[in-house]
Amino acid sequence: MKPMKQLWELVKYKPGLYIANVVVWSIVELIPLLPILVIREILDSFTNNVALDQRFWWLIALTVIIYLGQILFIYMGVVVGVLYALFIEGLMRNNLFKALLNRPGAQALTISPGEALSRFRDDVYEACDVLGWPPDIVGKGLRAFIAVVVLATVNLKITFLVIIPLLVVSAIVQQVRKRVQKYREASREATSKVIGAMGEIFGAVQAIQVAGAEESVLQHYRELNKNRHSKMLKDTLFVKVVGSVLNNVVHLGTGMILLFAAGAMKIGNFSIGDFVLFINYWFLIANFTEHFGGMLSSYQQAKVSMQRLWDFLQDTPDDELVRHEDINMIGKLKEEKGSNSNSPKEDLESLDRLEVRNLSYCFSNNKVGVKNVNFTIEKNSFTVITGRIASGKTTLVRLILGLLPLQEGEILWNDKSVEDPSSFFTPPRSAYTGQVPRLFSDTVRENILLGQEDMGENVVVEEAIYSAVLESDIASLEKGLDTVIGPRGVKLSGGQQQRVSAARMFASQAQLYVFDDLSSALDVETERTLWNRLLQKRDSTCIAISNRPIALQMAHQIIVMKDGEMIAKGTMDELLETCEEFQQIYGQKNAMA
Numbered sequence: 001m002k003p004m005k006q007l008w009e010l011v012k013y014k015p016g017l018y019i020a021n022v023v024v025w026s027i028v029e030l031i032p033l034l035p036i037l038v039i040r041e042i043l044d045s046f047t048n049n050v051a052l053d054q055r056f057w058w059l060i061a062l063t064v065i066i067y068l069g070q071i072l073f074i075y076m077g078v079v080v081g082v083l084y085a086l087f088i089e090g091l092m093r094n095n096l097f098k099a100l101l102n103r104p105g106a107q108a109l110t111i112s113p114g115e116a117l118s119r120f121r122d123d124v125y126e127a128c129d130v131l132g133w134p135p136d137i138v139g140k141g142l143r144a145f146i147a148v149v150v151l152a153t154v155n156l157k158i159t160f161l162v163i164i165p166l167l168v169v170s171a172i173v174q175q176v177r178k179r180v181q182k183y184r185e186a187s188r189e190a191t192s193k194v195i196g197a198m199g200e201i202f203g204a205v206q207a208i209q210v211a212g213a214e215e216s217v218l219q220h221y222r223e224l225n226k227n228r229h230s231k232m233l234k235d236t237l238f239v240k241v242v243g244s245v246l247n248n249v250v251h252l253g254t255g256m257i258l259l260f261a262a263g264a265m266k267i268g269n270f271s272i273g274d275f276v277l278f279i280n281y282w283f284l285i286a287n288f289t290e291h292f293g294g295m296l297s298s299y300q301q302a303k304v305s306m307q308r309l310w311d312f313l314q315d316t317p318d319d320e321l322v323r324h325e326d327i328n329m330i331g332k333l334k335e336e337k338g339s340n341s342n343s344p345k346e347d348l349e350s351l352d353r354l355e356v357r358n359l360s361y362c363f364s365n366n367k368v369g370v371k372n373v374n375f376t377i378e379k380n381s382f383t384v385i386t387g388r389i390a391s392g393k394t395t396l397v398r399l400i401l402g403l404l405p406l407q408e409g410e411i412l413w414n415d416k417s418v419e420d421p422s423s424f425f426t427p428p429r430s431a432y433t434g435q436v437p438r439l440f441s442d443t444v445r446e447n448i449l450l451g452q453e454d455m456g457e458n459v460v461v462e463e464a465i466y467s468a469v470l471e472s473d474i475a476s477l478e479k480g481l482d483t484v485i486g487p488r489g490v491k492l493s494g495g496q497q498q499r500v501s502a503a504r505m506f507a508s509q510a511q512l513y514v515f516d517d518l519s520s521a522l523d524v525e526t527e528r529t530l531w532n533r534l535l536q537k538r539d540s541t542c543i544a545i546s547n548r549p550i551a552l553q554m555a556h557q558i559i560v561m562k563d564g565e566m567i568a569k570g571t572m573d574e575l576l577e578t579c580e581e582f583q584q585i586y587g588q589k590n591a592m593a
């Protein structure tokens with residue numbers, strides 16, 4: 001979609017508000033023409049020695065009324081302008097957020113969270129800012145036109161002599177302004193990198209400290225800032241130089257008026273009032289050309305920001321960015337329904353069998369994730385996916401759960417093909433915990449329930465805590481379930497974080513539980529208890545990625561991955577006899593246990 005078309009869609013989003021914006025600001029811009037005419041009248045009365053009669057005071061009163069009227073219209077203009085800007089920025093941020101949440105989870109963000117924030121905040125602002133110019137420009141343009149006509153009727157020659165150089169310089173400046181886009185792109189990119197690095201540094205303070213990398217990280221950050229400094233300087237300098245050239249043309253024009261007016265006044269066909277009229281109207285005309293240039297620069301900036309927002313959308317169609325939708329900006333916030341509430345438990349077909357057929361996935365860099373994987377999982381069974389580092393285990397479960405888009409192959413739930421795994425494999429059908437537990441800076445209870453209502457007396461939470469073998473940990477916490485666990489759960493040990501994530505899965509009472517390396521920070525006994533409790537649960541089918549001996553020993557079925565391919569499957573005893581790869585994995589881990 002072309003930037004212009006997107007902007008037009010934004011105008012059409014709240015057409016009434018936009019028209020009001022144009023009308024009000026046009027009136028604001030046109031009003032200054034009047035007091036200058038009044039002042040000219042007053043000055044000419046002075047120079048013609050007309051007595052200060054009642055008419056004079058009426059003219060003064062009229063000037064005051066005109067300015068008061070302008071204040072009122074400016075107030076109205078600010079209200080409609082700000083409201084409109086909030087609507088369109090809100091719409092774009094809302095659409096961006098939706099697009100982000102609709103993408104397969106493992107692909108949602110291809111940039112750092114800090115950079116993503118910069119796109120949400122700065123790029124949306126700049127993409128919308130350009131629409132704030134036309135309401136101004138329409139009024140300024142009309143005002144400049146009227147001013148030229150009035151000046152021409154007063155003195156055609158002087159009008160012609162000052163306007164022509166202004167138009168020539170403006171046209172040259174507009175050509176030069178095209179370079180703004182290049183400088184702007186570079187400065188936005190450099191700013192994003194700084195914000196992104198800042199976000200990553202804040203998120204990894206501990207890792208930086210333990211690696212003793214403070215100085216080198218700061219050095220890297222300084223370099224990013226230095227780069228940003230130079231790009232921003234070029235960008236700002238360029239814009240300011242262009243602006244000041246135009247500004248000086250205005251002063252040059254004033255000088256020319258003085259020069260030509262002196263001659264005309266000498267021969268008596270140019271009054272003091274005319275002179276004041278010329279000087280003031282000249283500023284209004286030049287103000288239009290300056291703002292018109294500003295709008296063109298703003299359009300170049302908007303194009304850069306839009307391109308960055310489209311890149312952020314990835315394969316979501318561009319027009320999604322400006323899709324019209326009610327965004328609830330005025331009045332009470334509407335209740336948003338969570339995705340779980342769309343799929344009440346009784347409507348779900350309970351899992352009897354999960355089948356994976358010919359599943360393959362290739363990353364965008366042509367790296368094979370998984371290749372032609374086939375297996376079946378029966379209800380109430382425990383399947384362990386094992387394999388060396390980078391053998392494709394995580395890619396496989398992410399594909400099944402729709403966290404990566406389905407490229408090739410099929411996933412069947414009770415022999416029925418799943419069309420859209422990303423919306424299908426959500427609670428209460430399935431629950432998943434990735435390798436790194438994602439906890440929030442809230443209480444343990446909220447981290448487990450994630451906003452879900454608990455039934456009666458903490459039944460869901462208590463059951464989840466028991467299944468996750470967390471009961472003694474909770475008892476030892478200062479405020480038990482109401483203990484706030486800090487950003488990303490930093491107040492808990494690694495094993496506790498993993499089990500709070502597991503408890504969150506159990507609280508969703510899903511039919512299929514998928515764990516990616518859940519037990520890596522658990523001691524042998526806790527791990528054994530956890531798998532035992534899970535296997536005792538009714539209606540719980542489980543897939544776990546693990547190389548740990550306990551999980552392998554308890555598994556009903558083991559899938560062995562190597563270089564993205566499933567090279568064997570069976571029980572532990574079968575694989576120990578037949579699969580060399582498995583023997584090595586199990587042998588190593590067993591020796592370490």
Ligand SMILES: Nc1ncnc2c1ncn2[C@@H]1O[C@H](COP(=O)(O)OP(=O)(O)OP(=O)(O)O)[C@@H](O)[C@H]1O
Binds near residue numbers: 365390391392393396
């Ligand atoms: N987003 C990505 N882009 C490109 N390649 C990727 C991406 N994610 C994973 N890979 C590659 O795909 C292969 C399989 O990775 P995967 O994470 O599935 O392995 P794994 O068996 O789960 O590893 P580990 O045991 O270390 O978690 C690896 O070679 C990895 O480098």
